[in-house]
Amino acid sequence: MTWHEWLDLLQFWGPVIIVVGSAVAAAGHALLTRETPASAFGWIGVSLLFPPVGPLLYYAFGVNRVRIRARRLDRASRHGLGAHRPGPTAELRDYRGFIKARRRGLAAAGDRLSAWPVVAGNQVDVLNNGEKAYPPMLDAIDEAHGFVYLTTYIFETNRIGKRFIDALARATARGVDVRVLIDGVGEWYALPGKRPVALLAAAGVRTARFLPPRLWPPALRLNLRNHRKILVTDNGIAFTGGMNIGDRHMAQEKGGVADMHFRLAGPIVRQIEAVFLSDWAFATGEQSRVSGRHLPSLGAAGCRSIENGPTRDFETLSTLLLTAVSSAHRRVTIVTPYFLPGQALVGALQSAALRGLDVSIVMPGRNNLPFVAWAARHGLDELLSCGARVYFQPPPFAHSKLFIIDDDYALVGSPNIDPRSLRLNFELAVEIYDSTTVETLLAHVDGLIGQAHEYTQAQLAARSFPARLRDSFFWLFSPYF
Known part of the structure; x- marks a missing residue:
């Protein structure tokens, strides 16, 4: 040829x-x-x-380029996005001194899902809305003498945001080691006001962005967000939960959002401090050791930090939630603004309802992301048909996140029950093994249910054809929300 x-x-x-x-x-x-x-x-x-x-x-x-990209970033950094790497061969601790027998299997699973053990002797204070949460947070900053570490997804620069900037600036002026880590996408929520990083830097506060998007070299990274909310100081106090920084969480004001935060004191604070320092090291390259100060026992709650993120080989939070539902004997209570569970969790909740447990899911009746609410409504039939109960809260929009098993276990923190929190974001949750704290949370939830509208299977079936079509359409895209 x-x-x-x-x-x-x-x-x-x-x-x-x-x-x-x-x-x-x-x-x-x-x-x-x-x-x-x-x-x-x-x-x-x-x-x-x-x-x-x-x-x-x-x-x-x-x-799944999200997980691929996350692992590549983790390898490229000298500092991982977690303090340790748990796994199936991790040591199982002896918790017989402070965890009930029926919950020790769940605690054992946590030993292999989390980098941390359950630690006894913690005090947990429940803080409803910004009205209750922000004053003690600002007080903790003002009382700090050694360090203040703050992570938030959104840092608005409105009235509340400026109060935090002023408090952080005062602490910096006193010689306190102040570090603020803001998510690179979340900071844009401050618009149309000024972005927080510039204001904090002008006040002398050390600030870093977590994976900020950029046009060149291209790095949009709309996923891989740091959704954690952390404030920890050298006084042995930490705050975490669902609240960002800003006026939006003042629930009693017009347009306010209802939410819940937690003040923690005791040995659990060291775990939360380590999570912050790991994230800070990843974002800045600056490695710091966890403070060596002894944190005495101050309460009766057993607590453990749970980190979640796409760098892990398994989905930590999803697996923990499944294990927790399987351990339930009387009730499973979920409060979440966004409810798009995976099929495995749906199956576990169906099984719990069929076993005769009280399975209750509480969501906002009016959502700030309507398309997420439409997608969630499409999947409710699987749960309602098995006896689970669904409640929609009246306004204001409720951003609280609670996962409660029986009357002695709760998982609180930043995660929602949706693919973004369970698979795409970096989240922080705290396990609470304590009947007193859980009873307080259950009383709060019962109050929400008392004001809520129960949504029935008949109402779901009575939706108009356009509504069913809309809900089904957005449900198709739910893995990407």
Whole structure:
């Protein structure tokens, strides 16, 4: 064959080989990496039957680039996004002194899901809304002499935000080691006001952004957000929960948001401090040791920090929630603004309801993200049909996050029950093993339910066709919310 004939063959068969090869490669990748047979089979079919569009669609939507990118960032940094790496061979601790027998299996699972043990002797104070939470947080900053560490997803620069900036500036002027870590996407929520990093820097406060997006070199990173809320000081006090910094959490004001925060004192504070320092090291490259100050026992609560993020091989929070539901004997109570559970958690809640447990899910009746509420409503039939009860709270919008088992276990903190919190964000939750604290939370939830509207299976079925179509459409995109 002449050189021109070889060139003609190459021009014809080259694109064919590339198209077929890409289809086979995409199908093989889906076969090896997809988590369910249905997902793998679907993407294999799309890739093989519709080349070259199928492989392009698989690359765009089927590859979990969030986890890949998170692990690459974690490897590139000298500091990981967690203090330690738990796993199935982690040591199981002896908690017989302060955890009830029926809950020790859950505590054992936590030993292998979390970097930390359950520590006894903690005091937990429940703080409802900004009216109750912000004053003690500002007091803790003003009383600090050694360090103040603050992480928040949103830092508004309105009236409340300026009070925090002033308090942080005063602490800096006293010689306190003040560090503020703000999420690189969350800081844009301050608009149309001034962005907080510039104001904090002008006040002399050391501030860092967590994975800020940039146009060049391209790094949009709309996922991989640091959704944690942490304030910890050298006085042995830490705050965490669902609240950001800003006027929006003043629930008694017009347009306010109802939420819940927690003041923690005791040995648990050291774990929360370590979480902050790990994130700070990742964002800045500055490594610091956890303070060596002894933190005495101040209460009766057993507590443990639970870190969650896409750098892990398993979904820590999802697995812990499943284990907790399986350990329940009387009731499972969930309060969340966004309820888009995975199928495994839905199955666990169905099983609990069928066992005769009181399974109650409390959500806001008016959501700040309507499309999330529409998607959530589509999936309620699976739970309502098994006897679970769903309640919608009246305004104001409720941003609180509680996960309660029976009357002696609660998981609180920043995570929502949705794919973004459980798979895409970096979150911090705190386990609470304490009947007194949990009874306080249950009394609060019972008060919410007393004012809420119970949503029934009949009401779900009575939706108009356009409403059902809308809910189903947005449900299709729920893994990406």
